[in-house]
Amino acid sequence: MSRATLLASTVAGVTLLGFASLMGAELPSSSALTGKVTSQAEGAMEGVIIGAKKAGSTITTWVVSNAQGQYTFPRDRMEPGKHTLSIRAVGYELPKTSVDVTDQSAHLDLQLDKVTSQSKLVMQMSNGELLASVPGTPEQKRMLAGCLNCHTLQRVLFSHFDADEMTRVVQRMSMHTNNSSPIHPWMRPVNYPAPIPASPIGKYLSSINLSASDTFQFPLKTLPRPKGKATQVIYTTYDLPRPDASPHDEVFDAQGNVWYSDFNSQFMGKLDPKTGKVVEYAIPQARFGQIAQGGLQVDIDREGRIYYGNMSQLQIIRFDPKTEKISEWKVPTPWSAPYDAEAGRNGEAWTGSMLTDRVARLDIKTGQYTEYQLPHPTHIRRVHIDDSKSLGTLWIGNNHGASIVKVEPLD
Numbered sequence: 542m543s544r545a546t547l548l549a550s551t552v553a554g555v556t557l558l559g560f561a562s563l564m565g566a567e568l569p570s571s572s573a574l575t576g577k578v579t580s581q582a583e584g585a586m587e588g589v590i591i592g593a594k595k596a597g598s599t600i601t602t603w604v605v606s607n608a609q610g611q612y613t614f615p616r617d618r619m620e621p622g623k624h625t626l627s628i629r630a631v632g633y634e635l636p637k638t639s640v641d642v643t644d645q646s647a648h649l650d651l652q653l654d655k656v657t658s659q660s661k662l663v664m665q666m667s668n669g670e671l672l673a674s675v676p677g678t679p680e681q682k683r684m685l686a687g688c689l690n691c692h693t694l695q696r697v698l699f700s701h702f703d704a705d706e707m708t709r710v711v712q713r714m715s716m717h718t719n720n721s722s723p724i725h726p727w728m729r730p731v732n733y734p735a736p737i738p739a740s741p742i743g744k745y746l747s748s749i750n751l752s753a754s755d756t757f758q759f760p761l762k763t764l765p766r767p768k769g770k771a772t773q774v775i776y777t778t779y780d781l782p783r784p785d786a787s788p789h790d791e792v793f794d795a796q797g798n799v800w801y802s803d804f805n806s807q808f809m810g811k812l813d814p815k816t817g818k819v820v821e822y823a824i825p826q827a828r829f830g831q832i833a834q835g836g837l838q839v840d841i842d843r844e845g846r847i848y849y850g851n852m853s854q855l856q857i858i859r860f861d862p863k864t865e866k867i868s869e870w871k872v873p874t875p876w877s878a879p880y881d882a883e884a885g886r887n888g889e890a891w892t893g894s895m896l897t898d899r900v901a902r903l904d905i906k907t908g909q910y911t912e913y914q915l916p917h918p919t920h921i922r923r924v925h926i927d928d929s930k931s932l933g934t935l936w937i938g939n940n941h942g943a944s945i946v947k948v949e950p951l952d
């Protein structure tokens with residue numbers, strides 16, 4: 542049973558008036574739901590992030606409690622209806638709580654319980670907090686930080702592998718492509734190496750996981766909760782329909798939609814932030830088998846068409862929202878790894894290769910590419926077209942080589 546108390550709306554009105562005058566801020570009628578967050582351990586709690594999700598909705602609105610423990614959901618951010626509440630405050634949990642929001646201002650105090658289970662606390666902690674907590678030399682921790690590109694540290698800590706087994710796991714990790722995730726474990730195109738004897742890394746990792754003990758043998762260091770100005774913020778989270786969706790980048794169109802690429806599968810999506818409606822589009826695959834899927838940087842042209850680099854599939858993708866037509870243009874040179882694609886005013890698109898020191902200029906009408914080799918080794922991520930003065934000048938950063946490169950075709 543919820544320990545939260547729903548007071549009558551008249552009482553809530555009085556409480557709110559006191560709060561509003563205290564803060565010198567909003568009028569009571571502008572709040573849909575307010576209350577105070579407390580715990581037995583701390584009394585009033587500042588910096589607790591409180592989320593409200595209406596039944597049947599995919600949108601959660603989050604506010605943060607202030608120095609007095611007070612939180613407020615503004616009326617224009619909360620529709621009437623039944624809302625489920627959740628919180629983020631490391632070391633605490635909220636008993637199952639929901640609230641019926643009406644046209645009247647509602648008041649709901651939230652009493653949080655301290656988390657007593659060590660594994661629950663570890664599950665709540667960020668990678669940064671866990672890195673600060675685990676024992677190890679700076680070198681060992683730096684190596685551990687390198688494990689967090691594709692999954693969180695919990696996957697390492699809650700494992701039961703001994704030093705030999707962990708050595709083999711680490712060996713397998715180096716076989717996954719950068720954009721892998723446990724749901725999309727893309728492998729690099731190399732043979733699986735023979736097992737090797739327990740490495741120092743394997744020994745270290747098996748000393749901080751649960752291979753020798755049921756509990757973690759080190760103190761858990763958590764960061765302080767937000768304070769002051771950092772509590773004056775509203776977050777909105779929009780659930781995406783595929784649980785394995787991995788948005789890498791977003792752009793906005795003139796209608797206010799958000800377009801996103803997916804880092805490790807052949808999808809792109811459109812979110813309408815007003816309604817939370819998401820439409821996803823399957824992107825044709827150019828290469829099959831254990832070839833990584835997914836796209837990176839997204840751009841939009843003046844006509845509202847969406848472009849992105851479909852890296853391991855070696856193609857530029859364009860999506861035209863007006864016709865819902867998807868176009869793909871395979872980059873001619875193998876191992877190109879196009880990271881980003883951008884279109885200029887003159888009907889051309891550009892992409893840069895992470896691996897071949899070449900940039901590719903696409904004539905969209907004919908589908909013909911011209912590939913320019915750059916003067917020196919150049920590791921390219923984003924590309925930027927400057928067509929403010931001369932048409933189609935490309936700018937790129939040399940990610941490994943301390944230079945900025947401007948490319949001006951002469952035709």
Ligand code: HEC
Pocket residue numbers: 684685687688689690691692696697700710711713714717718719720721722723724725726727746
């Ligand atoms: C490039 C992406 C990537 C990196 C970096 C990475 N992992 Fe993984 N990890 C994965 C994927 C994908 C899986 C799931 C598939 C698998 O087990 O191979 C996984 C699974 C795991 C598992 C569970 C294995 C099991 O059999 O249950 C452990 C433990 C693990 N990783 C540890 C590590 C450690 C330690 C590091 C750093 C040395 C690391 N990972 C770095 C991608 C990665």
